[in-house]
Amino acid sequence: MNSGPAGTMPESPLRLKLSSYLKLTDDEQAFLAELERAVSRHPARTDLLVQGERYGSVRVMRGGWAIRHKALPDGRRQVINFVLPGDIIGIYSNLFETADHSITTLTPVEVASFPSEKILDIFRGYPRLAAAFAWSAAREEAIIAERLLSLGRRTALERMAHLIVELQRRLSVINMVENGLFTLPVTQEILADAMGLSIVHINRTLRRLRDSGLIEINGQRITVNNVGELSNIGQFDDHYLQLVRGPSRLESAFKGNKASAKPKPPPQPKP
Amino acid sequence: MNSGPAGTMPESPLRLKLSSYLKLTDDEQAFLAELERAVSRHPARTDLLVQGERYGSVRVMRGGWAIRHKALPDGRRQVINFVLPGDIIGIYSNLFETADHSITTLTPVEVASFPSEKILDIFRGYPRLAAAFAWSAAREEAIIAERLLSLGRRTALERMAHLIVELQRRLSVINMVENGLFTLPVTQEILADAMGLSIVHINRTLRRLRDSGLIEINGQRITVNNVGELSNIGQFDDHYLQLVRGPSRLESAFKGNKASAKPKPPPQPKP
DNA sequence: GCGGGTCTATAACATAGGTTAAGGCTTATG
DNA sequence: CATAAGCCTTAACCTATGTTATAGACCCGC
Numbered sequence: 001m002n003s004g005p006a007g008t009m010p011e012s013p014l015r016l017k018l019s020s021y022l023k024l025t026d027d028e029q030a031f032l033a034e035l036e037r038a039v040s041r042h043p044a045r046t047d048l049l050v051q052g053e054r055y056g057s058v059r060v061m062r063g064g065w066a067i068r069h070k071a072l073p074d075g076r077r078q079v080i081n082f083v084l085p086g087d088i089i090g091i092y093s094n095l096f097e098t099a100d101h102s103i104t105t106l107t108p109v110e111v112a113s114f115p116s117e118k119i120l121d122i123f124r125g126y127p128r129l130a131a132a133f134a135w136s137a138a139r140e141e142a143i144i145a146e147r148l149l150s151l152g153r154r155t156a157l158e159r160m161a162h163l164i165v166e167l168q169r170r171l172s173v174i175n176m177v178e179n180g181l182f183t184l185p186v187t188q189e190i191l192a193d194a195m196g197l198s199i200v201h202i203n204r205t206l207r208r209l210r211d212s213g214l215i216e217i218n219g220q221r222i223t224v225n226n227v228g229e230l231s232n233i234g235q236f237d238d239h240y241l242q243l244v245r246g247p248s249r250l251e252s253a254f255k256g257n258k259a260s261a262k263p264k265p266p267p268q269p270k271p
Numbered sequence: 272m273n274s275g276p277a278g279t280m281p282e283s284p285l286r287l288k289l290s291s292y293l294k295l296t297d298d299e300q301a302f303l304a305e306l307e308r309a310v311s312r313h314p315a316r317t318d319l320l321v322q323g324e325r326y327g328s329v330r331v332m333r334g335g336w337a338i339r340h341k342a343l344p345d346g347r348r349q350v351i352n353f354v355l356p357g358d359i360i361g362i363y364s365n366l367f368e369t370a371d372h373s374i375t376t377l378t379p380v381e382v383a384s385f386p387s388e389k390i391l392d393i394f395r396g397y398p399r400l401a402a403a404f405a406w407s408a409a410r411e412e413a414i415i416a417e418r419l420l421s422l423g424r425r426t427a428l429e430r431m432a433h434l435i436v437e438l439q440r441r442l443s444v445i446n447m448v449e450n451g452l453f454t455l456p457v458t459q460e461i462l463a464d465a466m467g468l469s470i471v472h473i474n475r476t477l478r479r480l481r482d483s484g485l486i487e488i489n490g491q492r493i494t495v496n497n498v499g500e501l502s503n504i505g506q507f508d509d510h511y512l513q514l515v516r517g518p519s520r521l522e523s524a525f526k527g528n529k530a531s532a533k534p535k536p537p538p539q540p541k542p
Numbered sequence: 543g544c545g546g547g548t549c550t551a552t553a554a555c556a557t558a559g560g561t562t563a564a565g566g567c568t569t570a571t572g
Numbered sequence: 573c574a575t576a577a578g579c580c581t582t583a584a585c586c587t588a589t590g591t592t593a594t595a596g597a598c599c600c601g602c
Binding site for chain 1: 323341343344345347348349351362363364366367368369371372391394395398401402405406408409411412413415416417418419420422423424425464466467506508510511513
């Protein structure tokens, strides 16, 4: 996992993630570091947020894993997404009265938080950063949409293959994969709830993947031996993850905008 | 459908929708109207956006239905969401290079569009509107997450019931439901792709709902006879739709912020 | 007013994935 | 050190949903 010299601020996964989209200026980096300063720790299996409760501040995962999940009144549960280091919890959904989902830690976790109102400051003062945050939010939505495609149209085997490749890709960006090996601190029950399958069928499916030599699992360590084949099986197309792809569209948007920003100052909102 | 006197600007569904969240000032309404001025029409079964192509401007649905969908290389398809009047296409995903999904019209459609860069203007000049847009985006994500729960954990009958109630609710906000009756311009094939089911099973499921008298269908007109029971079956909880619920959290956020906005002007971005 | 397309409807049959049950392994605990 | 609590694993059996096939209704262009 990420760690720095004791007492120092370790590398920020959020910064790493945003950097894959946009080269941040020193100024922006400083502001970001400021946002992430108030850090708290929580043990594994703790609720950071509970369906129906009010949102507090905006949270940024700095280390550890969590899940975002929704439950039906009768107890059935769906994991919406895995929350990884660098992920932001409730940037915009903070605008809701109460949460329509829960967030629960899977491992001990380190979370930074800042008051929701800061978002408005970002909008006004750091438009590039605001766009990077919006990009991150859009990416999260894209991940969920892709998962919807999985649950709706992929078979169990395809789903599992797809998920494993996705997690590997997402973790790579924040330097949490080494030679196809990463930590997957997730029980088969949670996998089942994430893939819309039964726990037994998850087991069967993992067995098939292991038997065909595509992956290896010992404990919470998983090794991906053949990403290519796994991607084929899952019909994985990294498009939706919006990883590094040439000069950012945003850069040019701002170039075009810089000009218009001076001659035409934005109108003042009426109180 | 929405219509106004010929030649006049008809009521804006986007304004209606946002108003359910936030009372807009005259100024904000004017700006919104300006954003929606450039209107174009498209026939049914037209692609407004194709998976893999570049995004153009930001689009606002003013009338008609569309679907947002993703396809697998082998042709299987998942409808991610229904795009209804008042919905915004690609506010933030515009920040991506290319689209990871397609948008296709189901009916003739009226769409307003404005250049992506305007979003930055909104951020800077109309923070309340920016928040309302963010609310709308977060709501859309919540809808997708709820759909994920449906596909993962609800049975076919429950899914259909849930979808029907959801659509009725969403359409109500923009005045497109009368006495439980609304237009559903959707083939069973599209329903199948939306619910992750086969077309045959959609047919069976609709039949059950019709036989139990909960709904009536003639052509594209659907009547919901018993929302209560339908909601029960689908375990429908309108929480995720974030409909009117008391004094908006946002209002107070801005009250709190108004004070700090003056004494502490937002820092200038470095060019 | 006729052929062809599209959509709904249903029946008969097939299967992916669910359920139940049971054993074993590991770690925690008194 | 014995018991319990989680978790993984597998087998046997079951069912919700998929597949294939066929027919009829409707609409459209010529």
